[in-house]
Amino acid sequence: MNKKDLGAFYTPKHAVNYMLGLLSEFNEKSKLLEPCGGDGAFVSVVLENNLLKPNQISVWDINPEVRNYIEKFGIKFELKDTLIKTTFQQDDLFNKINKFTHIVGNPPYLNKQSSYIKKNKKELKKFYDEIGVNDTYALFIYLCCHLLEDSGQLCFITSNTYLTLGIHKKLRKYLLKNFVIKNITLCPHNLFKDTGALVNTCIINLINKKPSNNDDIIFNDCRSLEVGNYDGKKHSIKQNKILNYPDYVFDFNGNGKLIEKIKKVGKLIDVVDGGLGMHTTDNEKFLGIVDYEGIRYAKNGVRKIVPINEVKKNGWKFYHKKGGDTKYYLPVEYCIKWDDEAIKNYKMPKNYNLNDERQGFLISGVCSTLSARLATVGALWESNKAMCFFPKEPDKYPPEFFVGILNSETYNKIIKILNHTNSIQIRDIKKLPFFDFNNEDIKQITKIVKNIIKQKKNNLEYDFSFEQNQINQIVNKYIL
């Protein structure tokens, strides 16, 4: 296996020093584990600083190449797949679990699509069902929590997706209920840049102790600091409070009041339908980019270019599949072949209404800000890049109204609380609140949005910041 398949990106020295500094109470009784030790980034510093003796340290790794290097220090090394070959659940009385006072590391970040998870899914499910098999780093956190002695301490640097993503809800609950989470440090964006890994990371430091009502988690936000500087903006939040938040999201930006507010109101999903889109199974074969007399609104995805007049004839349907930050309006970008032969290949959700002639709106699935725009009537859409929704009561809540509120500052703030990454899923949209908007505000927002769309139809570059501000002010009233 190569370095990438093993998720082997080594920890920079400043992060090692910072993390070891978070751990305390090293003494002659301590037992330290690095469960995926690689080149010994942590243990070499532990020895250098005389924190522990070599015989107090254990290192495990799946890669035989690191063995000699680790054993050279006089440290116990075990060559194994830590996730699969470690006894950590006490259901077998004869198999004594080996526990540790300190566990430190930088576990591999391999996701569901990785060859490792695909290959071992069945086996992993046996051990990790409580949190689900999603990312290897999450499995390492869960496993190592079981290997801590009472009051033992763990410090890991991992991808930060588990702080909010829906798939990690069960891991968050497990941690919040069973451990005192002392602090979570949000690392600078490009911490691993030198090693070629583009991943946003955070450092968790927890203690194996039942949390009480008084325990606070301290978030140390170093995201905008220079790499190596760990003196970030800090704020703390009562750990048990997070157990009442939607999906137990780790609110690292101090938005507690807003979260309390959105818990009390209805859901946007109750007033719209639609959402899930389709797959062609072969975009190159079945999709085309619509050409509006030389102008195209999609740059890639497929090679075929189809003139707009052609699309309007039988044999094609309009198709949305563009994410990104485009707001309010964009002419439909793609078209999809529509004949009996082609249709056989398509994977469509059960409730996909092919003859839906209602005016819907799109929300980008991949975007840096929450972005909504008007859909093209009768167009179909792909599953992840642009999700299409339709108002259930368009007379009361017109589609333009939804476009307006979704593009507002308030909804942008809310979506980042619910999912701080740039990949928004239907499950996140389902969590969005719907405030008790009064008729006057609905009318006002709809009117402003209709005007923005009219302007954008003339000029796609139209600067709508003035109107956006007006909408922001109206929506903002509902969270005060």
Ligand SMILES: C[S@@+](CC[C@H](N)C(=O)[O-])C[C@H]1O[C@@H](n2cnc3c(N)ncnc32)[C@H](O)[C@@H]1O
């Ligand atoms: C991100 S590197 C970290 C290495 C080192 N601890 C550091 O911080 O610089 C991850 C390490 O995990 C090891 N690894 C990957 N999958 C593993 C598994 N299932 N069991 C044990 N070790 C594994 C890799 O060989 C690699 O050395």
